[in-house]
Every structure is written in structure tokens, then in C-alpha cells.
Amino acid sequence: MQLIAGLAPVPETCRDGVVAIGNFDGVHRGHQTLLAVAADEGARLGCPWGVMSFEPHPRSFFRPDEPVFRLTPQALKARLVAALGASFMAVLDFDKTLSELSPEAFVRLHLVERLGVRHVVMGYDFHFGKGRKGSPATMTELGAKFGFGVTIVEQVTDEGDQHSPFSSSAIRQALRHGHVSAAARDLGYHWTVLGEVVKGDQRGRTIGFPTLNIVLDKGADPYRGIYAVRVRDAHDKGAEVWAGAGYFGDRPTFDTGRTFLEVYLIGFEGDLYGRQLFVEFIDLIRGDKRFASIDELVSQMKADCDAAVKRLAEAKADDPMVAFPLGRLQAEGRI
Numbered sequence: 466m467q468l469i470a471g472l473a474p475v476p477e478t479c480r481d482g483v484v485a486i487g488n489f490d491g492v493h494r495g496h497q498t499l500l501a502v503a504a505d506e507g508a509r510l511g512c513p514w515g516v517m518s519f520e521p522h523p524r525s526f527f528r529p530d531e532p533v534f535r536l537t538p539q540a541l542k543a544r545l546v547a548a549l550g551a552s553f554m555a556v557l558d559f560d561k562t563l564s565e566l567s568p569e570a571f572v573r574l575h576l577v578e579r580l581g582v583r584h585v586v587m588g589y590d591f592h593f594g595k596g597r598k599g600s601p602a603t604m605t606e607l608g609a610k611f612g613f614g615v616t617i618v619e620q621v622t623d624e625g626d627q628h629s630p631f632s633s634s635a636i637r638q639a640l641r642h643g644h645v646s647a648a649a650r651d652l653g654y655h656w657t658v659l660g661e662v663v664k665g666d667q668r669g670r671t672i673g674f675p676t677l678n679i680v681l682d683k684g685a686d687p688y689r690g691i692y693a694v695r696v697r698d699a700h701d702k703g704a705e706v707w708a709g710a711g712y713f714g715d716r717p718t719f720d721t722g723r724t725f726l727e728v729y730l731i732g733f734e735g736d737l738y739g740r741q742l743f744v745e746f747i748d749l750i751r752g753d754k755r756f757a758s759i760d761e762l763v764s765q766m767k768a769d770c771d772a773a774v775k776r777l778a779e780a781k782a783d784d785p786m787v788a789f790p791l792g793r794l795q796a797e798g799r800i
Contacts, residue, residue, distance in 0.1 A: 466515075466547035469555040472579075479553040480581040483507040483514035487591050488522060488633075491536035492545040494653040495588070495621040495631030497790060500549050502618055503586040507552075512583055515553035516546050517575070519563075525684075526559050532684030534637045536652075541659040544699075545791060548800045555580065568599030572607045584614040643688030643749040653789030654800075655745040656687075658726060659699055662737045674766055676712070676727040677737055679744065685726075689714035689753040692746050693773040693780075696728060699741040703798045707733050710766070710773040711744060714753040731770050745795065748776045 467479055485503040489496045500516070507514030522533045537545060539556065546554050557563060557575060566574065571594045576582040585604060593599040601617040608615035620630040629635065631651050639648040640656060649655050660679035677696075694711035698704040712727045728744055750772045756762040786792030794800050 466543070466551055467553040468543060469553060471556070471558045475555070475579050475581075476553075479513060479515060479555075481583050482512045482552065482580070483510065483584040483586065484517050484555075484576065484580060484582050485514070485586045486517040486576075486593070487588055489516065489518055489537075489542060489546070490522065490533075490633045491636055491652055492542060492549075492791065493536075493631050493633065493636060493651050494789065497549065497653055498621045499586060499588055499618045500546070500551070502616055504550055506584050506586060506614075506616060510583060513552035515551045515555065517555045517557065517580075518542065519557050519559040521559055523559050523564075526564065532682075534641075534684045534686045535682055536633055536636060536640075536656065538659070538682050541657065544659070544800055545654075548794045549790060565595050568594030568603050569607060570594075571599065572604070572611065577611045577613070582613050584616070586616045586618065589617055589619050637686075640687040643690060643752070645692065645746050645749055649786055649792075652791070654786050654791040654795045655695070655747055657746070657795070658685075658744045659741065660726070660744070662740050662742060664738060674729050674763070676729045677742070679726045679728070679742065681726050687713055687746075688749065691750040691753075691769045691773075693748045693750060693776040694728060695743075695745040695747060695777065696730060697743050697798060699743050702800075706798065707731070708774060708777050709744075710750070710769050711746065712753075729766075729770065731774060743800075747780050750776070 467476055469475055469479065483503050483506045485500055487496070487499070503514045520539050522535065525533050543554055576585065585608060587601060587604060589601055591601065605615045605617070622630050636648045636651050639651070645656060658679060658681065660681065662677045663680055664678065690713065692711040692713070694709045696707045696709050707730045709728045709730045712725065714725065726744070750769055756765065784792070784796060787796045791800070
């Protein structure tokens with residue numbers, strides 16, 4: 466997949482195609498339906514299809530002191546979009562200049578002139594342009610004016626379910642409460658962190674549980690606790706999958722006052738510093754807590770690892786996520 470950052474030149478192979486436009490945070494099942502529509506339209510027209518998205522998240526631009534809990538920061542979003550078959554991903558810098566463009570100016574500059582768009586696919590609730598004045602109806606009118614087709618995708622829910630529409634906000638709330646299975650159902654894959662292993666304070670080594678430390682983006686806010694996780698190398702498709710116990714929290718036993726993502730790989734010995742890893746959150750084992758002693762902490766960690774092994778085995782035997790495109794690709798190690 467071709468990544469087109471900011472105002473970089475657009476390759477001819479990415480012009481005259483179908484563009485799905487939106488923030489797509491999480492690339493959840495609603496987004497996947499929209500992207501499938503774009504892919505089908507591209508096949509019908511015999512042209513490439515891709516995605517237009519924005520960095521930073523518009524909410525972060527307008528409220529910089531309130532970091533957004535990003536389900537899929539740009540690097541992971543790009544991996545997921547590519548896995549679904551997109552030919553390109555154009556990422557516009559969401560800055561003052563972009564925010565002040567009228568809906569028509571935005572379409573003319575970024576869709577018509579830069580991408581030479583042939584067809585646009587967008588969600589029923591997506592708005593664009595200064596003051597978010599551009600609506601699906603606006604895009605349809607501008608498509609007629611500039612000569613490109615427009616498809617508006619209505620809200621998506623589970624078939625035959627009274628479930629509310631798939632939304633990034635609802636998935637964030639599920640993760641904040643530790644409801645990782647509910648989040649996975651709406652995502653269509655296990656919620657995943659993609660990050661580089663960095664050196665921590667190596668406290669885990671002193672108690673027999675050396676952990677991998679991964680820095681999270683500001684705003685990341687899942688439930689504090691211990692999780693059953695699966696881990697693999699992000700740059701080696703089909704690589705070995707390691708079982709692990711993941712910890713998200715601020716180490717209350719040690720009064721660190723900082724937030725961490727730490728992962729203990731069960732039965733693994735080796736050095737992974739500097740490696741980019743996927744960490745898939747499969748199930749919550751327990752909430753975070755303070756322990757009266759290090760011995761009590763170590764005893765609990767052993768129990769947590771046993772619980773993680775059991776839950777990961779159960780998930781592998783009957784994982785409902787493989788029924789969805791990204792869940793299947795994730796299980797096959799192809800993302």
C-alpha cells in the first residue's frame with residue numbers, strides 16, 4: 466500500500482480512483498463495511514481504491530489539552546487498511562489551514578485536484594470543512610458539480626441485533642471498563658497495541674518476571690489491570706505467537722506515579738529491545754491492586770500467568786473473531 470503523507474506528490478497509480486474518507490479510528494466493523502463498499506466500487510470501475518484520513522485526530526487539534534484515546538494510531542491504522550486491500554492511504558495534516566477550508570475548497574483541493582478522485586465513499590455521519598458544515602448531502606452535490614460519484618454508507622449494526630451502531634466512542638468506553646470481549650466484537654478483531662520495546666527500570670527482573678515495556682500514545686486509557694495477551698513481531702508476518710500476561714497501570718505497589726504497558730512473555734527467553742511488536746488483548750484477568758509485600762505480588766503474578774495460559778488456550782480453540790475479515794487475518798498473522 467502507498468502511504469501519501471500530508472501534501473506529498475500523489476503517484477499516478479493512486480489517482481483516478483475510489484476514496485473512502487473518514488477518521489477510521491479503530492477500523493471497526495462499521496468502518497470495514499464502508500471500506501468493503503469502496504473496494505467493490507473500485508472493482509466495478511476497474512480502478513484503485515484507498516483511504517483519506519487525518520492526523521492528528523481533529524479533536525486533538527481543537528482540544529490539545531485533552532488527548533484522545535486512539536484505538537489505532539496511524540501506524541496501526543495503516544496496517545489494518547492495507548490488510549483489507551487498499552492501494553493507498555492519504556493522510557492529511559489536520560492543522561489550522563485545513564480546518565479553515567470551506568467544504569467546497571476542501572473537496573476541490575484535496576479530492577479533485579490532488580487525487581483526481583473518481584468516486585467517494587463516506588459514512589452517514591461524517592462532516593468536513595470549516596465548522597463541519599460539509600455533510601453527506603454536501604458531498605453528493607459537490608460530486609455532481611466536479612464530476613465524481615458519491616456513495617453514502619448508512620449506519621451499520623449487527624444483523625438481527627438491537628445493538629447500537631458500531632462506534633469508536635463505544636469501543637473506547639468498553640476498553641475503559643475492561644470489556645475487551647465486547648470491544649473485540651465491535652472491532653471484528655482483538656484490540657491491539659503496536660509499539661516498540663524500550664528499556665524500563667528492569668524491576669521485573671529482580672522478582673523473576675522480566676517484562677517488555679512499550680510506550681503508549683498520550684490519551685491511551687484502557688482499564689488498569691492484568692490481561693491475557695498474544696504477542697508477535699510486527700515486521701514478520703506469520704511469525705511465532707507468544708503467550709503473555711500484559712499489565713496496564715501505574716504499579717501501585719511501587720508508587721511510581723507513571724502509566725505503563727508491560728508484558729511478560731510466558732516461557733520466553735531472549736532480547737526484544739528495539740523490536741516493533743503487536744500486543745493483542747484477549748481477556749481481562751483481574752483489576753490492578755496494591756500488594757502488601759513483594760512476595761504477595763510474586764505469588765499473584767504466578768497465578769495470573771496460569772490464568773493467562775488457560776484463557777489463551779480457550780480463545781485459540783474457539784475464537785469468534787475469525788468470522789470477520791480483520792479477525793481472520795490477525796489469527797493468520799497476516800496483519
